[in-house]
Amino acid sequence: MLVLYEHPLSPYAQKVKIALREKGLEFEVRMPEGIGAGHTKGEFAEANPRREVPALIDDDVALFDSTVILEYIDDKWPEPSLMPNAPEDRARMRQIEDVMDTHFEAITWGLGELHFFKRGNAELRKTIEAQASRQIAGFMAWLESELGDNDWFSGHEFGRGDLSVIPYLNAADGFGYKPAEGSALAAWIARANARDSVSQTDAESRASITGMQMVSAAVESGLFKRQYRDHRLEWMIKSGGMDIVRDGLEKQTIRFTDHWDT
Template sequence: MILYDHPLSSYAQKVKIALREKGLDFGCVLPEDFGTGRHDTAFAAANPRSEVPVLLVEEGAAIFESTIILEYVEERWPEPPLRPADPLARAEARMTEEICDSHYEAVNWGYGELLWFRRAEGALAERLTAAVRRDTARLQDWLAARLGAADWFGGERFGWSDAAVAPMLNRSVHYGFGPPPGSALARWHERVRRRPAVAETFAEFDAAAARMAAAADHYRTGGRRREYRDHRLEWMIRSGGIDIVAAGLENDNIRFSWPG
């Protein structure tokens, strides 16, 4: 199998953790046209949204959207199981994943716009950073309540929710917005990052993050364009960054989703 991937993508990290937990063999490819919004490439043919991850499987079939990929992988290779057997536990895992994939990812992504892509300075940067701190703390409080006193989000063993939470929380830790030291959520992060599947995925993230400063100008000048969509766009606007969106459109260094 081939996974169209970017090591910084939390969605791609979730998929890689699941594939590695199941011991599956796959290769990662960073599409050359990633972030360009082109529609005439093999990557765009595999996913019209031109987003990672995309999993290329039997006979050239392509599966995109991280949750759909996880569902395919779980059904195709059910052992070891990541999805809970109990219907209520399965619904709870999906809700945890949904919050991470929508609201948490948007906050992390917004801070990346400041840290790596320098979209704002001065008072605006301070205002947006304050919003990141506030919203990250709220999301982590919610996750801490979901975790409770258990070792894993699904209870006694690593599972679907843990794969979804891991990339989001780890990025907050990388940004300096991790959970309080010694808290149950901080201990969970220490526990999860020691799993081989997670450790390998986080190492790829760390290596890519170290190169982002050099790549930032390529995005700011329109060589690549960051995608503003749904929860990301909502978070940026409601946090006070509407001028960032306007400037990005004027300078043609942001993009919206297909089919636009």
């Protein structure tokens, strides 16, 4: 049995769950203990030295990083393929995935810092959110151009490009950000969310939000430490949140990957 360590809100984990469901693979989901504090132990910690979800266990194979996991899934279970055939189209799918993972993710993650974790004062949150709104509009325009006249980012069929985008746009929707009504991107979102693999994954994500309402108190008390990976740190600083970073460092409520430190 495949074991996927995840958190339902993680778009990285959602990508993997959608892929597994598209391929009809059975898997067990587990949430790592202590994931929010950054000091997990056991099988998950051994599988992922970053101490972040997702991690996939397939018998004696242990993998981390959502992109690597997706490549493994498509290599081991090639049918139905989630990638187009042409090399240039496959490269474009990987390009879209990278942009969403390393640029757009920082925005929705940052909105979580403001809305769930209550970082900064009201005025600072308003300033940062204005930056997020502007940035999201730019990315949505780019996605609209990437979609073009196709039904799917992957071409004529739902695939890797689509599952790499929909978790992020659903997350943005949760904060009130949507593409223009009647746009091609809005129609694509409706098509994607109509798929069983996506709707089930999104429902799990939205159901977990109720548990986030009290998490700001855990951050304030130092029990919860958010991971500021490189793209997230860059986003927070360039969007006006330097004071949030300083405060988090002083109170030790943010963390960085340190497994390989000597």
